[in-house]
Amino acid sequence: MRDSIARLPGSKIREVANAGLGRDDVxxxxxxxxxxxxPLEVREAASASLARGETFYSHNLGLAELRDALRRYTAALHGDPGDDRIAVTSAGVNALMLAAQLLVDAGDEVVAVAPIWPNLPAQAEILGARVRRVSLSPGADGAWNLDLDALRAAVTPATRLLLLNAPNNPTGWTLTRDEQQAIVEHCRRTGTWIVADEVYERLWYGPGKAAPSFLDVTSPDDRLIVVHSFSKSFLMTGWRLGWLVLPRGHLDAMGTLLEFNSSCAPVFVQRGALAALATADDSVPALVSRLRHCRDTLCGALATLPGVRQATPVGGMYAFLQVPGAEDSLAVAKRLVTEHGLGLAPGAAFGPEGEGWLRWCFASRDPARLLQGVERLRLALPL
Incomplete structure (x- = not known):
């Protein structure tokens, strides 16, 4: 086994979930x-595809009609990306790994803004890159912020790739358009690629239809890859489908990489995605409205707990909270499951920058469950 694989840590979230395995009271x-x-229309489209016998290989880059639909979807949000920049992948995480494979060699320097979903820096490390982390910092109100000068100092001509996830999992932090512009201009000077994980861009509670995107401040020739997924905004986590927006001239190389990774995404899954895009103008705003209510319900209730530090996120579907006595977030998360039947993710799962914090996914059909969870946390305090 390669050393870089042997050193990979296991998922701390899975470790917590395993502590509550088999319990229906959690x-x-x-x-x-x-x-x-x-949604039903997505499931029906996939079922109809299977009934037609669409069980064969498709184009490496995805069905032509799906890629065209994604181009039009992107155009409505950020301007037309063109016909030669979109590739369909088997999940957003697959898209991220393909981007890393396209750009990173062993020994390359990669900078990641953290806390961050652990898969992003781990993928670079699997490929033998050296990952440096630039930490967001929480304010007194619990909102996380980026020190732009610290990021610019960390990204030098020696930096091959900058990894950014905004809106951010787990903190809810996002970039302003001015910050994105400053980052793009700096990376143009250093020759650094940007991989922007914008999976949560539609789970956005600010003005407009979506969070600020790097596509809004770049040209088709910039060293930028934007990663998306059908998982979050389209309620398709188990379907494993994503897509990439690449610079011009890189699509053929991505098609070759796709052949060597997964060959292609399943056709019936892509048919479901077409149905999801066809109804997105109605379904996505309705989902965001429900999530906004869940967010406000949870964050409002958490604000009544003594000593809890958290901010209402402007994007994503997570509350990130600091609780007195939770210095070892993994141990606390396990204790909350075993003793109080409350399942939260430990902040340490997202890197050392998240230690002492807990992540709470508020994407629930029943906001009353969120309030029940807050009461369980109230009873657990002080930790």
Missing amino acids: LAFWFGESDEVT
Whole structure:
């Protein structure tokens, strides 16, 4: 086994979930997914595809009609990306790994803004890169912020790749358009690639239809790859489908990488995605409205707990909270499951920057469950 593989840590979220395995009394908010089932029209489109016998290979880059639909979807949010920049992948995490494979060699320097979903820096490390982390910092109100000067100092001509996830999992932090512009201009000077994980861009509670995107401040020739997924905004976590927006001239190389990774995404899954995009103008705003209510319900209730530090996130589907006595977030998360039936993700799962914090996914069909969870946390205090 390669050393870089042997050193990979196991999932701390899974470790907590395993502590509550088999218990039906646990209120589980640890995983990053809604408990809503995929909409019926998406399931029916996939079923119809299977009934037609569409069980064969498709184009490496995805069905032509799906790629065109994604181009039009992107155009409505950020301007037309063009016909030669979109590749369909088997999950958003697969898209992230493909981006890393396209860009990173062993020994390359990669900078990641953290806390961050652990898969992103781990993928670079699997490929033999050296990952440096630039930490967000929490304010007194619990909102996390980026020190732009510290990021610019960390990203030098020696930096091959910058990894950014905004809106951010787990903190809810996001970038302003001015910050994105400053980062793009700096990376142009250093020759650094940007991989922007914008999976949560539609789970956005600010003005407009989506969070600020790097696509809004770049040209088709910039060293930028934007990663998306059908998992969150379309309630399709188990379907494992994502897509990439690449710079011009890189699509053929991505098609080759796709052949060597997964060959292609299943056709019936892509048919479901087409149905999801066809109804997105109605379904996504409705989902965001429900999530906004869940967010406000949870964050309002958490604000009544003594000593709890958290901010209402402007994007994503997570509350990130600091609780007195939770210095060892993994141990605390396990104790909350075993002693109080409350399943939260430990902040340490997202890197040392998140230690002492807990992540709470508020994407629930029933906001009353969130209030029940807050009461369990109230009874657990002080930890």
